[in-house]
Amino acid sequence: MSDSILKVEGIEKSFGDVQVLKGISFTLEKGEVLALIGSSGSGKTTLLRCLNFLETPDKGTITVDGKLLIDGEEHKNMSDKEIRENRLNFGLVFQSFNLFPQYSVLKNVTLAPDLAVKEEIKHMKLTGAQAKQYKEKRYAENMANALMLLERVGLADKKDAYPCQLSGGQSQRVAIARALAMTPKILCFDEPTSALDPELTGEVLKVIRGLKSKDTTMVVVTHEMEFARSVADKVIYMSNGVIEEEGRPKDVFLHPQSPNLQAFLQKAKEK
Amino acid sequence: MLFTEVTLDLLVNFAQNGLIFLLTLLGAIPLGLVITFGSMSRFAPLKYITKTFVWIIRGTPLVLQLFVVMYVPGLVFNAPMSSRLTAVLIAFIINYAAYFSEIYRGGIESIPKGQYEAGQVLGMTKGQIFSRIVLFQVIKRTVPPMGNEIITLVKDTSLARVIAYSEIIMAAERYTAKGLIWPLFYTGVFFLVFVGALTLLFGYIERKLDYYKG
Numbered sequence: 001m002s003d004s005i006l007k008v009e010g011i012e013k014s015f016g017d018v019q020v021l022k023g024i025s026f027t028l029e030k031g032e033v034l035a036l037i038g039s040s041g042s043g044k045t046t047l048l049r050c051l052n053f054l055e056t057p058d059k060g061t062i063t064v065d066g067k068l069l070i071d072g073e074e075h076k077n078m079s080d081k082e083i084r085e086n087r088l089n090f091g092l093v094f095q096s097f098n099l100f101p102q103y104s105v106l107k108n109v110t111l112a113p114d115l116a117v118k119e120e121i122k123h124m125k126l127t128g129a130q131a132k133q134y135k136e137k138r139y140a141e142n143m144a145n146a147l148m149l150l151e152r153v154g155l156a157d158k159k160d161a162y163p164c165q166l167s168g169g170q171s172q173r174v175a176i177a178r179a180l181a182m183t184p185k186i187l188c189f190d191e192p193t194s195a196l197d198p199e200l201t202g203e204v205l206k207v208i209r210g211l212k213s214k215d216t217t218m219v220v221v222t223h224e225m226e227f228a229r230s231v232a233d234k235v236i237y238m239s240n241g242v243i244e245e246e247g248r249p250k251d252v253f254l255h256p257q258s259p260n261l262q263a264f265l266q267k268a269k270e271k
Numbered sequence: 272m273l274f275t276e277v278t279l280d281l282l283v284n285f286a287q288n289g290l291i292f293l294l295t296l297l298g299a300i301p302l303g304l305v306i307t308f309g310s311m312s313r314f315a316p317l318k319y320i321t322k323t324f325v326w327i328i329r330g331t332p333l334v335l336q337l338f339v340v341m342y343v344p345g346l347v348f349n350a351p352m353s354s355r356l357t358a359v360l361i362a363f364i365i366n367y368a369a370y371f372s373e374i375y376r377g378g379i380e381s382i383p384k385g386q387y388e389a390g391q392v393l394g395m396t397k398g399q400i401f402s403r404i405v406l407f408q409v410i411k412r413t414v415p416p417m418g419n420e421i422i423t424l425v426k427d428t429s430l431a432r433v434i435a436y437s438e439i440i441m442a443a444e445r446y447t448a449k450g451l452i453w454p455l456f457y458t459g460v461f462f463l464v465f466v467g468a469l470t471l472l473f474g475y476i477e478r479k480l481d482y483y484k485g
Binding site: 052080087092099100111119178 | 391395396485
């Protein structure tokens with residue numbers, strides 16, 4: 001299992017007295033799609049937020065491509081710069097999109113890569129004409145890449161629109177393009193369709209389905225069981241802060257072992 | 272003609288109100304931001320000192336603050352305030368910065384946490400998140416309350432006369448003392464015109480920022 005792209009070991013996290021994650025361990029291979037399922041409060045979102053450095057695990061380690069990124073006990077000693085570099089291994093698409101309202105769709109996608117170029121220039125100590133030339137070249141690349149990504153999510157014609165002019169489904173597709181622009185090794189989705197009207201979930205799920213390839217590794221927290229069954233290579237069912245069951249979708253969905261998962265799937269079917 | 276003469280005299284004195292207004296804004300807008308950072312600090316002592324300071328400034332009359340700045344240095348420290356304008360500006364800038372800081376704080380706290388998190392997961396620095404994402408949204412949200420406060424400032428400038436700094440109302444009172452009453456009421460026109468212009472300006476800025484919602 002040495003070629004696992006993601007290795008999570010013994011993640012624990014408490015908020016005050018409430019232990020939300022009680023030792024989570026799993027691995028994911030490159031190009032796999034992992035669906036995290038479970039009822040509200042089971043800890044799925046907290047786990048995802050730990051991967052993206054939005055929460056600090058109390059214990060446990062997260063390793064990507066053989067590189068140890070987070071060690072719960074050492075985390076406090078990390079510099080801001082290290083955290084920023086490490087978290088870029090992951091991308092995150094939020095339930096509520098969180099697009100930047102004051103920027104056009106295109107600028108939403110190019111902003112972070114452009115700012116990264118600025119940091120690079122500072123780091124390389126470029127100045128004057130050299131810096132300007134480098135910046136222009138890289139900005140042009142970012143722009144071309146952004147347009148390509150918007151094309152991929154089917155929103156090239158909306159590049160000059162503002163987020164307030166988009167539907168929920170379109171907003172979420174822009175958010176996906178924005179996350180992809182930073183070329184994360186692992187793209188995470190936090191209930192990407194939960195804030196959408198039912199008739200809009202399809203277009204977003206279709207885009208996520210379309211991203212599946214041997215190079216794109218994804219972790220998706222979802223309540224869409226049909227989507228999880230058809231797209232995921234691996235399903236993890238969480239309950240009360242532990243992984244209660246994991247495996248191939250057909251095993252998990254057709255032959256659930258634990259009574260909790262059986263009840264959960266039954267309820268999901270009734271919805 | 273008396274009317275022209277009075278108008279010109281009042282106009283010249285109204286320039287002092289304009290000067291106080293302009294310099295107060297120049298000082299209070301950035302100082303307010305500094306106070307905001309203090310009152311939002313995670314370092315508890317700084318936070319509580321700042322909050323107490325804002326409470327004192329907002330909790331006492333501006334007139335009283337003018338007296339304190341003008342006379343306390345001389346009475347207590349034996350270092351009399353050399354210029355009345357300096358005293359006026361110190362009192363006004365501190366007073367208005369305290370109010371502005373609360374408007375900014377409200378604006379900053381109204382920005383959803385998700386905006387910060389979106390910037391974080393895209394690898395932005397704290398400075399970039401503030402300057403490129405949050406700041407503009409805060410400005411949009413704080414323009415209406417700031418407009419309100421700034422209009423109040425226009426009229427407050429005439430309080431400078433309590434420490435004998437000559438401005439339009441004080442000039443008008445010189446006519447009153449000579450038995451000519453109408454110039455005092457006439458000063459209202461100057462304020463109305465100035466505030467009218469500001470109202471148009473703020474309306475324009477709000478429309479400019481209205482290209483997006485949220």
